[in-house]
Amino acid sequence: MSEYLILLYVDEQASAAMSDADRAELLERHGAFQQKHGEAIRGGDALQPSATGRTIHTGDGGVGVTDGPYAETKEALGGFYLIEAPHLDAAVAIAADVPAPNGGVEVRPILVLG
């Protein structure tokens, strides 16, 4: 078994513009996903919008702190699931079930330090 991180990227403007009914439906779909893959899910959360973040840059002998996300992009990291799966194909099959109406998801294998 290996661990994989599923990163959920969302278009924040589209997300903010969602109606309450759509938002409730999305939560419901996440609930259904968590129920279906409960055995594989090790953790996960949704994140506040990227504008609420602070980015700390280190290097060149100094530390600088700026507002906002590390990289300014149209689609920002909006949440994640940590899952356990036997192999990449199985992880991708689980990730394909993640509801992602305003973006997409990325699957990254967790690096195991030997």
Added chain:
Amino acid sequence: MTVPAAEVAAAVADAHRREWGFVLAATVRVTRDLDLAEECVQDAYAQALQTWPERGVPAKPAAWLTTAARNRALDVLRRGSRFDRLAPMLVMDDVEPAPADGEPDIPDDRLRLICTCCHPALAPEARVALTLRLVCGLTTAEVARAFLVSEPTMAARITRAKKKIAGAGIPYHVPTAEELPERIEAVLAVVHLVFTTGHAAPSGDRLRRGDLVERALDLARLLRALLPGDADVAGLLALMLLTDARRATRVDEGGELILLPDQDRGQWDAAEIAEGVALVREALRRRPPGRFALQAAIAAVHAEAPSWNGTDWAEIVALYDVLLQLYPSPVVALNRAVAVGFARGVEAGLTELDALAAEPQLATYGYLAAARADFLRRVDRIAEARTAYEEALVLTSNEVERRFLERRLAELSR
């Protein structure tokens, strides 16, 4: 018992060509590591060269080589020298229990190996490199030569791909029935690329690279044996056979290009054509027909035509229409436009070709300019034909094609 060295060398070479993938696939099961498996298989072939002269060539060389390679692998693993390795083990599904008695039954794991090499998580060029190296047993130098990159570049590409397989957990398994069609499509794309690279070398001084064509045919035949009911596999094998059947007539003794109208059809490979035509019939039974099956059907119409003028061009245009509708692509549109020129007249063909001039994907595709040049020449629009030939010349890197275009250009001036 002693066997002449030449006979042993030939038997080992034959087993290398036919059985490398089988032996490696079975050895990976034991090592759960591609690099170690490759080393052990290499050792097994070396051992065969030493042992077979005295003990004779075994009745089942693949089984002998697999046993030798697996024993070597177990030896290495037992000594533990590999346990402190950094790379994670390959992910594998259940290994079936060894039979209780008699000759061990070696499972055919080649489909696993091929599907792992052609996994969609790998970059397309890495899929081709891994397949040629692991399934066909080509050396890194040979793979590098095939794709015109330096050996260190190719070695790095192969190493990166193997690391990704282990690191990302790309499984060593046959995809589920649900995944299989998409995965076979990726495998067939690799085989097709190997074939086209060999059939019309993108650059170099020869038109055809026979070694690559042979490897592609080997791979397609292997897939056909592993997946006998798959219409796409049948379609691709048919397309390759029907295309390759013309190999003896595509260049003259001086290595100069001969186009389809001028080829000596009597020299086409009748056995390959018969095999290809039977496979096309089978592949077309699936609805909707696959891309390769339709392309093979077009090649079959050419293969069965008594002459260029006796070709059923209306049938060819009709097949291109279906192909374009189901699998649209600018290159298919170009081929269809050329067929229209022969079915309905040069003017009609030129109209179709001109409609494709704005297609960005064809802007650097020399065959569009070459086709226009040929049609313009036929209707005596000499100045325009000259410009088109010159454009085609700029866009080709193949020496044989370049000389052909230069000849045509020179003929215009006369």
